[in-house]
Amino acid sequence: MPAHRASSATLAGAYPFLVPPPCDIGVPVGQDALTGGPFCFDPWALYSAGDLTNPNLLLAGVIGQGKSALAKSLAMRSITAGRAVYVPGDPKGEWAPVAQAAGGTVVRLGTGLPARLNPLDAPDGPEPHGPRIRLLAAVAALTVHRELAAAEHGALDAALASAERRSTPTIGDVLDALASPDATSARADGVRIEDRSADGRDLAHGLRRLVRGDLAGLFDGPSTERLDPRAPMVVLDLSRLGSDEDALALAMTCASAWLEGALLASTAKRWVIYDEAWRVLRHVALVRRMQSQWKLSRAHGIANLMVLHRLSDLDAIGQHGSEARSLAQGLLADCSTRVIYRQESDQLSGTASALGLTRPERDLLPVLPRGTGLWKMPHRTHVVHHVLHPAEVDVVDTDSAMRDHTEPHER
Incomplete structure (x- = not known):
């Protein structure tokens, strides 16, 4: 076979394991x-x-x-x-020993445990409404098992705006606002109050799971945890939630949102x-x-x-x-x-x-x-x-x- 000559770049493409x-x-x-x-x-x-x-x-x-x-x-x-290392959802509880060995923090979430996280805690920034509505839309879509219609998104956005009149809203506040829409806001949007209430009905049923359903007590109130942004590692342990895929996906999403806001101040x-x-x-x-x-x-x-x-x-x-x-x-x-x-x-x-x-x-x-x-x-x-x-x-x-x-x- 005759000898073949080529550049190293060409040879690397033909023989990818040749002296990388x-x-x-x-x-x-x-x-x-x-x-x-x-x-x-x-x-x-x-x-x-x-x-x-x-x-x-x-x-x-x-x-x-x-x-x-x-x-x-x-x-x-x-x-x-x-x-630094953050694990926003640990379904099996395997990362807790790692965090403990590294001198980090473990937050354990589950029914009967004292920790509660508010995923609507305001992240650093001039406009917290945008990140909050994007999170709520994702969570609501998961709870109703479909994409949200435009009218539903409007109802959810109006409910969040109403809940944000508090210093720090919670998912429970949003659920209450969906059940009892603000008449002034509905008129400003050109929507009858009856229609606004109907637009948010399915979302209210879906979000209820986080407030009065099997995930109650985890993400429906003010946060009980305050994290040190200098912590070398933070793990959110979700192993107590079992193997329910929807519940774990919901919890991982809410927990990651809270973690993003809580640790955004870190420069590491x-x-x-x-x-x-x-x-x-x-x-x-x-x-x-x-x-x-x-x-x-x-x-x-x-x-x-x-x-x-x-x-x-x-x-x-x-x-x-x-x-x-x-x-x-x-x-x-x-x-x-x-x-x-x-x-x-x-x-x-x-x-x-x-x-x-x-x-x-x-x-x-x-x-x-x-x-x-x-x-x-x-x-x-x-x-x-x-x-x-x-x-x-x-x-x-x-x-x-x-x-x-x-x-x-x-x-």
Whole structure:
């Protein structure tokens, strides 16, 4: 076969695993499987160097392959480098030990627990009405299991405006205003009071769940918690809510809204970690809100980390060509770094298409050993063995009880 000569850029495209440049900026993650050298990662430093177009990260892999251990150890190690970590919803209660080990704060929410969060607490800024109505619209759409009609959105906006006559409104105040609309506001909008009341009736029934239903006592009154913006880590533990998917999605949305407002004053670079993100991705209104928040991440020094089992989790949101699917694809586009752990063979085509993987990268996915991931970035690809220090294992490795303790701590 005759010799072939090409530039390094051309060769990198044809043979993506051929001597990638070292990634030695940031906290240590593990060992580069192709070079044997250390692999480090810090999205803010890499963004500043021009290696990333945004700081967000997607982490996907089948259950039991070590993706949770990676997310938790990356969080703890980032704290030692001066970063902060926020987990706005922890459905399994797995992040509480991590926060406690890092000297952080855990807020536990659930029936019978004393903590209560008001997602309508005013964030810093001259105009809190906009963020509040967008949150309420997303929550209301989830409770009624459909998109809101224009008249319903108008009724909700008017109810919020009425509730905002208090210094800090609550969802309970909004529910009361939906049940008894303000006549002056209705006349100003050219709407009969009877019609305004009818427009808000379904929304009132939906929001009732947060005030007098199974989620009562969590988000329906003034906040009982005050967070220190200097805390290295904050986790909102939702494990007491059980496995009700709608309840968890509602709670994760309200809790994340409260956390955003409570900690917006912090100037620290910070991770916001969406574990079990597939729960939120099933609801169009919540994905729309998540995407709008991600667009603001760079302005606030935030790197989002979204954890999925597989890329087909995004299929649940809608069909190809739909607005919902476009929103999901937008979230992927807003993740410059994609870390893929082992995928089943029936997931390969969809994963490769969604992430723009080359054929060698695609073929590697079903044979990746536990704790090893494909790190796909705009101008480089690495295969990385995640390495845990023995002191980290009991804190971050939630699957250790299922394995022989003689296994090495390379996860």
